[in-house]
Amino acid sequence: MENKGLNKVDLIFEKIEPKEVLIKAFKMSSAEIIQNMLDSGLKGRGGAGFPTGLKWKYTAAEKSSEKYIVCNADEGEPGTFKDREILERVSDKVHGGMAIAGKAIGAKMGIVYLRGEYRYMLPKLMIELDSFHKMIKEIGYDFNIEYRMGSGAYICGEESALFESIEGKRGEPRNKPPYPTVSGVFDKPTSINNVETLVTAMMIIQHGAKNFTQYGTKDSRGSKVFSVSGDTPTPGIFELELGMTVQQFVNVFGDGDTKAVQVGGASGFCVPRKKFAETIIGFEGVPTGGSMKLFNSSRSMYNLLHNYLDFFTEESCGQCTPCRVGCQQLLKGVEKVKKGEAKSTYLNELMKLADSMKIAAKCGLGQSVGNAFKSIVGNFREEIIY
């Protein structure tokens, strides 16, 4: 197992001259840009980890006079707040990354879907967007970005629900296929990328794919911005090289009493102390969109699970059976077990249900409810029962 240890880096927030990077990018062909992404091994930073180069390649291959780059800034995963920081500090790199992606796939139009709660950032972002548009014009390139606001639904962070929301419809995930690369927003080929992915893409163009591959492991290239919260003396935003173990992470961020780390938010995995050393944070271990929540021994894992299930029961869009009803059953089920109104063996049935949800739900939300459920119940069963 490749282990890089914990290394702080400063690439994402590094101040750069975006104009030079963009001029460099616009001189490249679409295929060259995509090749750079493929060579870099960059995987989506929203959490799902789809190779960015492939996404762009598929979208580029579609024949359509109208294509879109959508920046997913609907940062709603509990415990994730890194996209907010990125947009506050380096929105020029986000806009620049979108223009580069646009060049790669042949899109002249970009849309940023901004989380409803981040509306306060809009005035500043609009000023920065204006300067971006001016700069693009100076370079003599044609690319426009628009902002669309979310309204608070967690599900709208799911790519196809996000498209529906942009189109003015109820935010509900679509059936796939067709995938966004074929039919995305307004039914046009669309590459939808996370805020951080777009910034990273710009860095890759700036420094070259080779430079990027020096960071991270084979399966998880580069560095990543982590949102650290919970029982830690140093909560906040940290850019770290990928490839560390949870133990190495806890050694730096823990409060000396860490019993579990929830990696990847409510839809992620709970790693218990006994597995800290063997668990790599990354696509070969536990993937994360950035959320790292530490819990010490004063915390009830039942309360944690209950909180997550409550969240999913409310934030499921409700259209598909496994997610809508499954979440309710998991929530009411653990309540019954805790109160002693159901046998502890009922948890076994709920574990099977969580397995079914994982393979039967329509979208990533319903499919990932089982992650937290299974890892918390699996590792802290006694806390759920007693």
Added chain:
Amino acid sequence: MINLLINDQQVSVQEGTTVLAAARKLKLNIPTLCNHDDLCVAGNCRVCLVEQKGARTLIASCATPVSQGMEIHTNTLKVRNARKHIFELLLSEHRSDCLKCYKNQNCELQSLANDFAFGDHVFLDLVEDHKYNIDRSSPSFIKDDSKCIRCQRCVRTCSELQYVSAIAVSNKGAQMKISSFNNRPMSHVVCTNCGQCVNRCPTGALVEKTYIDQVWDAIYDPDKHVVVQTAPAVRVALGEDLGYDPGERVTGKMVNALRQLGFSSVLDTDFSADLTIMEEGTELLLRLKKALVDGDKKVSLPMFTSCSPGWIKFIEHKYPEFLPNLSTCKSPQQMFGALAKTFYARKRNIDPSKIVSVSIMPCTAKKFEADRPEMRASGFKDVDYVLTTRELAVMIKQAGIDFRNIEEAKYDSIMGDSTGAGVIFGATGGVMEAALRTAYEIVTGREVPFGNLNITPVRGMDGVKEATIKIEGCVDAWKFLEGAELKVAIAHGLVNANKIMKLVREGKAPYHFIEIMACPGGCIGGGGQPIPTNMQIRKNRMKAIYAEDEHMVLRKSHENPEVIAIYKEFLEKPNSHKSHELLHTHYVERDNY
């Protein structure tokens, strides 16, 4: 062609075919709930999940297009376990009081439960947690959320087929539900009462509001004289609820059954359909005369038909500026009702207050229509109770009538005679065809120039149909129409009605006369017809309607002897003062929200 393997069997299908359709080609049965042939794909119930080799998750077969070399298994352990879970989850939110449910034995959820026979239920019953609402406010149907499985068939029906969207999805997560605008009662939203949602609801969440008990009470009341009228489309569909295949004509048996149920007089809406043609045909010709001869610019053309109460409510809500274009003729149901308590009462020497007028309709909107305040021309409620085709089938079963083996019988007289023109009212284009058969003959003295009177351009299942009829060789009174081309259009399903109305609003509709029916296929596809419905079933019923027409001796409304008689004895002539009093109506503008 795309080649794939399903359960190790090779199958070749067109690109774009769903895995579900490909499996059906191999006669493999995959259970479904949210899927419906008339509607777009939803993929939300997840009952139809199957396993695709190499895929991370199971896939919804109804929502996944086939791809080259795909390998599918429909009945693996993984599929079975997931399906059992999904099914049980659905049941945990559903009030399963099946024996007391109106949809007992005609419920897709129940039928799946029967097929699966899963037996024990592991998960918690969530019904009480939900505090479900039952909306009984509409005179046409009941919306019981405790039976709803959130498949959204009703939502898709209302938007895709009807362009009404009276119901939509609201809230999210556990609270997600199908609701009306602002959660208002269904009686107070833009709903046409068409009942198409009822036809497609797989459970008992949407059912017609029944008046069966009230009708039984009337029948058993010795003081009451209960007359019943039967709409054209009922006779070609009733059989489906009584063991026959779609498209079987059961007119004679139906008449006998109604008599056995105890109705005092079994009469025919086809009679008043013929009467409608006389009134509406004359109204059209008079409007044309005013426009062409008198140069009256205020004449509202094109004229729209007014038989379909779902369509009437649609235009009242959505295009109220065109209400003057509606024919002022009441629907055949309401013409019949007005005459039952006037003309019929007088002829039979019965006190009209003792008459209970019942109609058997393929329609749920007719229940609303009968309740309209305008429909009391006789001095009483013209039509007391409206039963759907389905409710009649229930009554026949309740009475223990052996429908298959009873004799055929004939309608009673006085408002029981009809022609083929009256029968075809039941299919889209039928009113137009019937009107043309009569109007053309009035104007030219000759039969319409179509073989065997079959005006084929106005028939069929196209959403919008158009025809042009050149009028030549007019009789003296109608010479001003000589050489004119009568342009007509027909739409069925309100989404198609809306297409035409948009053209009319934009001034791009070159028509003189437009027939609109709220339901797909016309009344044969009405919201009160037997469940299930799909295009093939509607086509079978339509074929039966035209067969019924072909078998009639008289096929033109103006030749109906009882129609001729009623004008002579009672109404004087079409559009007379008396006719206007009893057979015509007016409309009201309604809000579009």
